[in-house]
Amino acid sequence: MGRIKTTLIKRSAQDFISKFPDLFEKDFVKNKEKLNGVSEIQSKKLRNKIAGYLTRLSKAKK
Structure with missing residues (x-):
C-alpha cells in the first residue's frame, strides 16, 4: 500500500x-x-507531491 495524498x-x-x-x-x-x-507554489515539498500525483493521474488516464 502506498501513502495517502x-x-x-x-x-x-x-x-x-x-x-x-x-x-x-x-x-x-x-x-x-x-x-x-x-503555478506559484512556494514549497518545494508541496510542488513535488502535486507533480507526483499529476504523473500518477496521467499514467492512469492513458
Whole structure:
C-alpha cells in the first residue's frame, strides 16, 4: 500500500488538470518543471507531491 495524498494535493492536481488538460505527461521531472512555470507554489515539498500525483493521474488516464 502506498501513502495517502491529502485533500489539498488531490484538489490542486484536479484543478491543474481541468485548467491545462494536455500539459502534463507521464514524466515526473517534466511535470515538476511545467508545474513550476504554471503555478506559484512556494514549497518545494508541496510542488513535488502535486507533480507526483499529476504523473500518477496521467499514467492512469492513458
